[in-house]
Amino acid sequence: MLEINNLHVKLEEEDKQILKGVNLKLEPGTVHAIMGPNGSGKSTLSYVLSGKGGYQVTDGSATLDGNDLLDLEPEERAAAGLFLAFQYPTEIPGVGNMTFLRTAVNSQRKLRGQDEMSAGDFLKLVRSTAKDLKIDADMLKRPVNVGFSGGEKKRNEILQMAMLEPKMCILDETDSGLDVDAMKLVAKGVNALRDGKRSFLVITHYQRLLDHIKPDVVHIMAAGRIIKTGGPDLALEVENNGYADILAEVA
Amino acid sequence: MGTPQTKSDPNTARLSGLSLPKGAGWASAARKSALERVITMGLPGRRDEYWKYTDPKGLNGPVAAEAAIIDSTDAPGFSADSLKIVFVDGVFNAEASDDLTLAGIEIDRLEDVTASDIHWARDVYGVLEQAGQDPVARPLAALNTAVASDGVVIRATGKAAKPVSILYMRKSETADVVLHHVIKVENGAELTVLEDGSAAARLNMVIEVDVADGGAFHHIRTQGREHERQAVTHIFGRLGQESLFKSFTLTINGALTRNEAVLEFTGDNATAHVAGAAVGDGKFHHDDTVFITHDAENCESRQVYKKVLRNGARGVFQGKILVKAGAQKTDGYQISKALLLDDDSQFLAKPELEIYADDVICSHGSTTGAIDEDALFYLRSRGVELAKAQDLLVLAFLADAIDEIDDDGICEELLTRLQAWLERRQD
Numbered sequence: 001m002l003e004i005n006n007l008h009v010k011l012e013e014e015d016k017q018i019l020k021g022v023n024l025k026l027e028p029g030t031v032h033a034i035m036g037p038n039g040s041g042k043s044t045l046s047y048v049l050s051g052k053g054g055y056q057v058t059d060g061s062a063t064l065d066g067n068d069l070l071d072l073e074p075e076e077r078a079a080a081g082l083f084l085a086f087q088y089p090t091e092i093p094g095v096g097n098m099t100f101l102r103t104a105v106n107s108q109r110k111l112r113g114q115d116e117m118s119a120g121d122f123l124k125l126v127r128s129t130a131k132d133l134k135i136d137a138d139m140l141k142r143p144v145n146v147g148f149s150g151g152e153k154k155r156n157e158i159l160q161m162a163m164l165e166p167k168m169c170i171l172d173e174t175d176s177g178l179d180v181d182a183m184k185l186v187a188k189g190v191n192a193l194r195d196g197k198r199s200f201l202v203i204t205h206y207q208r209l210l211d212h213i214k215p216d217v218v219h220i221m222a223a224g225r226i227i228k229t230g231g232p233d234l235a236l237e238v239e240n241n242g243y244a245d246i247l248a249e250v251a
Numbered sequence: 252m253g254t255p256q257t258k259s260d261p262n263t264a265r266l267s268g269l270s271l272p273k274g275a276g277w278a279s280a281a282r283k284s285a286l287e288r289v290i291t292m293g294l295p296g297r298r299d300e301y302w303k304y305t306d307p308k309g310l311n312g313p314v315a316a317e318a319a320i321i322d323s324t325d326a327p328g329f330s331a332d333s334l335k336i337v338f339v340d341g342v343f344n345a346e347a348s349d350d351l352t353l354a355g356i357e358i359d360r361l362e363d364v365t366a367s368d369i370h371w372a373r374d375v376y377g378v379l380e381q382a383g384q385d386p387v388a389r390p391l392a393a394l395n396t397a398v399a400s401d402g403v404v405i406r407a408t409g410k411a412a413k414p415v416s417i418l419y420m421r422k423s424e425t426a427d428v429v430l431h432h433v434i435k436v437e438n439g440a441e442l443t444v445l446e447d448g449s450a451a452a453r454l455n456m457v458i459e460v461d462v463a464d465g466g467a468f469h470h471i472r473t474q475g476r477e478h479e480r481q482a483v484t485h486i487f488g489r490l491g492q493e494s495l496f497k498s499f500t501l502t503i504n505g506a507l508t509r510n511e512a513v514l515e516f517t518g519d520n521a522t523a524h525v526a527g528a529a530v531g532d533g534k535f536h537h538d539d540t541v542f543i544t545h546d547a548e549n550c551e552s553r554q555v556y557k558k559v560l561r562n563g564a565r566g567v568f569q570g571k572i573l574v575k576a577g578a579q580k581t582d583g584y585q586i587s588k589a590l591l592l593d594d595d596s597q598f599l600a601k602p603e604l605e606i607y608a609d610d611v612i613c614s615h616g617s618t619t620g621a622i623d624e625d626a627l628f629y630l631r632s633r634g635v636e637l638a639k640a641q642d643l644l645v646l647a648f649l650a651d652a653i654d655e656i657d658d659d660g661i662c663e664e665l666l667t668r669l670q671a672w673l674e675r676r677q678d
């Protein structure tokens with residue numbers, strides 16, 4: 001279970017408060033969506049949870065299954081079961097996608113005290129997972145995300161998620177830049193990972209992704225806070241009316 | 252070059268007193284004239300523009316500083332089948348070497364060659380070195396020609412049946428070694444030379460390579476991993492029509508290394524690629540100095556140099572492409588990049604183009620940077636530990652230079668050595 005309490009975050013280098021008391025609780029097996037205007041702090045929340053530098057937590061806590069996430073190195077958070085599908089996946093020239101995937105899988109296993117996956121098992125797993133996401137052999141050979149189209153990068157994120165089998169998946173605008181077919185493919189990939197225990201935090205601007213990945217709870221974030229929480233209907237309301245009404249309501 | 256040294260320079264006095272190796276008339280003449288040239292030029296000093304970033308003191312002085320020998324069980328060499336020539340403390344060792352016969356090539360010791368009255372090497376020994384002194388003086392190379400007594404002399408007349416490996420081993424902590432190799436690749440012939448091992452506490456090496464029309468020369472070397480080692484090396488290449496010259500150097504550690512490559516295109520439609528990867532930390536100072544002269548049409552030259560510097564290490568790159576009038580359709584490319592793993596390390600680059608022809612494509616670039624924090628975080632967010640993530644990014648950075656090598660097997664072996672360097676340095 002992911003539990004975030006009163007999380008306050010500012011930029012390390014500047015006196016700029018970005019998250020101003022975020023509270024969130026995700027029970028195992030649930031899907032929560034976060035929507036909210038540009039610049040409200042959604043990506044910042046996902047970065048702070050996964051341990052990116054440049055931010056300073058000034059108050060509050062975040063735990064995954066009782067472990068204090070904020071106290072762990074990024075790789076330890078990953079090994080503890082946290083996964084972030086990036087809004088803008090990073091290109092890494094010179095590191096082959098396949099080498100990257102194998103290193104990631106085995107590093108996590110090592111951090112958890114498990115044996116490395118054999119080369120044969122790994123290959124089998126990559127091939128079948130990639131096939132489901134229509135990722136071809138060429139994309140696996142190329143350097144990580146280099147020269148990938150926007151949609152290819154997002155599918156590559158889902159490939160990593162499927163390979164790493166995290167407990168808690170954060171998807172930051174995984175639908176942006178995807179064509180209709182690719183979005184269905186990604187949604188299918190995500191839904192295939194729903195097993196009643198794994199939780200998802202889906203950050204999105206659009207209802208169309210939520211048509212495919214059905215959320216249990218929808219949160220609206222604005223100016224660094226969750227200002228409203230509701231059921232799937234809340235997303236429809238945003239889709240139809242924008243944020244003006246909701247913002248006015250809480251103001 | 253700066254002003255010539257004055258007579259009061261103690262180095263000049265020392266040079267005048269040097270006794271040169273004995274040899275046949277042509278060899279003695281070449282050595283004597285080389286010594287005269289060094290005395291006229293003077294040894295390099297800090298005030299020479301060409302030595303602005305690298306202090307030649309350790310290379311110039313009368314005695315070599317001691318350099319500890321790393322206790323390692325791995326003998327130098329690559330796993331590919333090759334004819335092995337072994338030098339111990341700079342002296343050819345027949346026992347450890349293979350029989351020097353190989354289909355497609357002739358191999359001799361420099362000592363024997365310089366004792367013969369008639370030998371093709373007289374047209375190359377000290378000749379390419381001297382040609383490479385213009386327009387920039389390279390006194391340490393001339394000094395080498397004057398005093399070198401050992402080295403290998405190789406002539407490829409056909410396609411060499413396998414690569415020739417020149418392997419250097421050390422027994423002495425103070426060996427001060429001068430080696431001079433002479434290589435001739437005849438019309439249409441093909442030769443690969445591999446070099447491995449740190450040759451000495453202090454090494455002065457010259458390799459002269461004359462590639463005739465249609466010849467192909469491949470060269471891959473690694474310079475050993477000893478920390479206190481000092482070396483100055485020069486490769487002089489003369490490239491005939493439609494010839495190919497490829498040279499790659501991997502340098503791991505060493506207190507002071509200056510590797511010069513001085514190439515001249517004399518025939519049309521030839522290709523020269525020089526590349527290097529250098530990694531080191533602390534007292535490591537590494538200088539790649541390249542001078543490529545295009546004096547023929549439609550030739551392609553390419554320089555790719557990468558350095559990884561840590562704990563206050565220093566990297567230098569001086570690369571020049573000179574395109575003479577008439578060298579139309581020249582395609583010249585040069586890139587030098589350094590990855591600084593901390594703020595104490597430093598990279599100094601001096602890329603230069605000098606072009607007197609109008610129909611040419613020449614480009615150069617140089618960058619200095621730190622590890623990409625976003626890439627590092629991306630890897631860590633997938634569970635890759637910090638140290639491992641850094642290693643991956645360091646190897647990725649070096650990949651462009653390593654990729655200049657055609658032989659995949661050797662690429663793998665070099666990557667393994669780099670990986671070992673990274674792992675040794677992690678504590």
Ligand SMILES: Nc1ncnc2c1ncn2[C@@H]1O[C@H](COP(=O)(O)OP(=O)(O)OP(=O)(O)O)[C@@H](O)[C@H]1O
Pocket residue numbers: 011018036037038039040041042043044045054087
């Ligand atoms: N490293 C940073 N430096 C400067 N400003 C930052 C940094 N990170 C975040 N911000 C600022 O914090 C605010 C929140 O940004 P964030 O990326 O979290 O928004 P978001 O909700 O994900 O927006 P979007 O919907 O456009 O993706 C913005 O005003 C952004 O400019």
Ligand SMILES: [Mg+2]
Pocket residue numbers: 042043044087172173
């Ligand atoms: Mg965002």
